[in-house]
Amino acid sequence: MHAREAPVGQLAAMAQEAVTVPELGALVSNEVAQWVPHEGYMLVGIDPLTGAGCFYAGQNGYSAAAVRLIARTDAAGGDAHRYSALIHGPRPVGVLSLGSSRYRDSRRLNEVMIAGGYGSEMRLVLKHRGLGWGALVLVRGLGDRPFSEDEAGHAARLSEPLALALKGFMAGRTLRPARPGRPPGVFVVAADGSVVGETESARHWLAEAAPMNMLVTCPARLDESLWCISVMAQHAARPVLSRIPAPTGWMALSAEPIAGSGRVAVVVRPATADMLLPTMAVLHGITDRERTVIEQLLTGLSAKQIARRLRMSPHTVNGHLKAIYRKIGVTGRDELMATFMS
Template identity: 45%
Template sequence: MTVPDLGRALSDELGRIVPHDGYLLAGLDPLNRASCLFTEEHDYSDAAARRMALDDAAGAERHPFERLGAGPANTGVVGAGHRHRVRLRNVSVPEGFGGEMRIGLTHARVAWGGLILVRERGSRPFSAAEAAHAQTLAEPLAAALKRFVACAPLRPSRYSLSPGVAVVGADDKVASATPSAHEWMRLLAPAASSVDERDLTATVWNIAHLARRAGGQALSRVPTRDGWIALHGQLLEGPEPGAVAVTIQPAPGRLLLPTVSVWYGITTRERAVMQEVLQGLPTKHIARRLDLSPHTVNDHLKAIYRKTGVNSREELLTGLA
């Protein structure tokens, strides 16, 4: 299953009780809420989606995803009957939409993503009853998103590209980039897209936006069929405020282990064992360092293998290399 397949599956499941004309699905790095997967169908343009993301971060949205992800209410409706008509008039209506529902995808108290449903102008707005129905599906849909990532066995990256660096200007265009960065950005673009060389994919734009918002740096680890990709954004010093350098590369183990532990449900003790394995230590040494018996270490390793879909220590090491 691909990311677009996942988006269509979640949309179809919701569409049985909450009909809609389009959707936008974003998966989040569970450690820092950076975008790590993205797909859409008949939804907002890139410019409108970015404006909404900026408004969301600034607290100008009626239903910000940070609040929806925290619960207890995971759904929110934007429509003609609500007080935030300005956003509807200035953003949604020019895009051809007359109603919007937002759903925070939270499971086991972790925000895994967000989903936006839209209805075209002239359609009836989303109702409170439909929002209540969507609320009942928010956690199962979040669990499905988590499974989509965690059901893929941990395997070594198949990417042979060298790390790339792109400089994103304050205008959210690529000011300069290494050849490998252009290749990485093409890999991160949706399969059907054919964007200009200066345009940004949603994931690259998001990491630049987060670096600006944090006043320094931001990190995202992106799961793909060919391995995990790390994006690191760093605010640049210089004459142009807001310029961000984005480094794109296969995710190394030191960056991958924390997020893989959350996606795959690795316990704190299992993660400690994994950290020692990454150091190349044998079982007896791991047992001494963690004050465990070798038998207990082996039990933890078996649980790790089962959760990550590997069969041996060697496969685990290469998957995190």
């Protein structure tokens, strides 16, 4: 393993250079293939603060219908190696293969994998400091050898380096709200995953992410993203938010159950400053105190006024501001304000 650790160590830097999500997916797949050869892969970026998907890339992966079934069974908690169990469990990887007596009744094995021509699946959650940054699913065809325990061990050791790669990719996106120019878009998603209503601006908003993100450039993947966040909101019985990086800035995809209808309203709009600040904090290592200073700065207060309000010395506030500017990569207050307010 040690002879190959150098390329993995460079992966986060390489990921920052990727322009599109498909480029990132190909980079991750090629790197992982050194230890775990696979026929197909599916890479999902996850909003680390909410657990909702925010981008997708894949090749030779599951169909849209299969993804819907997986989302439903995962939310219900009734199948092997659920993402939530892997994120919070002692090991970030799980293998499901044809011939495994332990999981012979798995719906995913019988209705997704075997039906789709796959004989073995490896699920890996990408974790760093207790946060889930993504998930990688690798598959092999029927008749191919199943993923081994040794390969699962290699994958487990790649969880954090790959999480840092996804974090680096997201940190490299332009940190500002997506440009408006149209009203927020609204989709209404039925319990079966079908879109039963949408405003005129809805699909135009998601097209803002093209050509960077396969989640929205492929109509089937768009429907999957709406379905997955809808299932998540319905299961949680509360609103669910995902922040999505796009070429012109960050967008927000939020889902909320419509009471008594079994349907979910999904709203697509530019991410607000309140939405971006928590994301920026985890992406750039902003401390709680620094975040408080930014919150006050965004209200229009001067450094002296912030010092009085937070009972700090002006010297301490200016020290926090310098650290914030350095971490985010801006030159000063005006550029920071423009980042959030553009």
